Amino acid sequence: MQHHKKNSPKTKRPNISQYTVKEPAELLPFLLHKQSNLGRNAVKSILARGQVSVNGRVVTEYNCPLVPGQTVTINKDKVAEEPQLVGLTILHEDEDIIVIQKDAGLLSIASPQENEITAYRQLTSHVRSKDPKGRIFVVHRLDRDTSGVMMFAKSEKVQQLLQNSWQESVKDRSYVALVEGQVKKPEGTISSWLKESSTLKMYSSSRPNDGQHAVTHYKVMQSNKNFSLLEVHLETGRKNQIRVHMQDLGHPIVGDKKYGSRSKAIHRLGLHARVLAFVHPTTGQLLRFESTIPKSFLNPFRQSPS
Template structure:
């Protein structure tokens, strides 16, 4: 029979039902089920209340599904979210978004009257507003435009303040990799100084102990030749331009960092990447750890000569 269900609106897709076959979190189930859609679109469907589990609307990404449950999806409002440029979302929940930023993308606008400047902040603001126009994000820390790697944003002012106020205790690891000029002779070391900012907004190490903000950087050589060294760098403190200043201080500026003494640009960008960010979740207290690969280009200068 071709009789239309009188309760179904015209031009509206029928809700579809799926039976859960194995234990799985809801977001992962939806990504597998709606494999023709992008991750942001699937999240938007979930956030807009278009998903029900056993007849009850569910919006939590991490809702645990069990075999035999019925997931119902209404798809009449699906709008594909704009793609993120120079950004990849590593984790998102109700409180934070953790992303991997590419070199060349600003974390947040420089505030010099460029309203439509492409930034990580602006793109993520648009991303969260796909689900609800009242949603917002808040900056927690920044990466320089030419630094790539892991960074985190808060989804409320309360979470932003909680993270910033307890940053030293909340953050367990901040690990970078730095490609620097010259052969760093010590296999590992620690750099300690007091950082100040000049009138031209350039950071520098003061010659007088106690004069400025104390900064401590630990480094370890990953590989090196007589022209370049690749270092693992761990921050004990997180001061503005800290790694860039400290690498210049020991006579091995980061490649491509003309502002802090570099004379070479072998990889076409600044050789600094935020590889690891580990922190205690501001709400659950759970330890979260995000690690990214060292950019392949960082190994490029060593291919013509054997690494030590």
């Protein structure tokens, strides 16, 4: 006896409903009326998942105006298109924050002149694929050519909470920097007042209170006569702080032409945000995110085969 045939799947009818619009309406009330067996939240999530189209075009806005003669299609089999993330990986996401690892080369957010793809823009699409009203708020930035861990807020309230308590909330913000030359002191602290020149380049002033106070701590992890790999802790987070301070130290970051580097040893900037540890703004929990040191940073220290 062959029992196994009983479980063979029946050809499933596609789960598609089509309606013709008879009178002007907004999309959400129209769907609630047509799908009266579903609750409001269920209909909202069908919309958010991109399963509703009007005349063949996917629409997610609740208040999309409908006019007589249009065709509204609901396809519950359609899997939501999660936008592809380019140059970043999400490490953590909850109702309040998103923590990512950013690749070198990706802008955190665009300046008014630039219209290219950014971490900010991609994460906005990502949250909107689940909630059409979703938004993203900038908490801190990484330079375009710096890779590593960074965080965004999902509401203005959380952004404010984080920015107002940044010094207390952030328990560890450490980077690895590949710099030119052999750093002699195994560890040290650089302290200066940072200012911005008319060409938007930051520089250190030795005059107290002349600019923004910046403090950087470093430890040598590995070095040879050409390069040093440093672990860098920020006490303050000023624009280009580590890059200026490494130049001040006489050991500019590899690939940082703007701040004195002549080496292109790794074909990118030798700066990576390795650790971000902070107290969660609403749960109070201590979260810690650590990303691996880019392999290219370690290449200068590999023994060359004899």
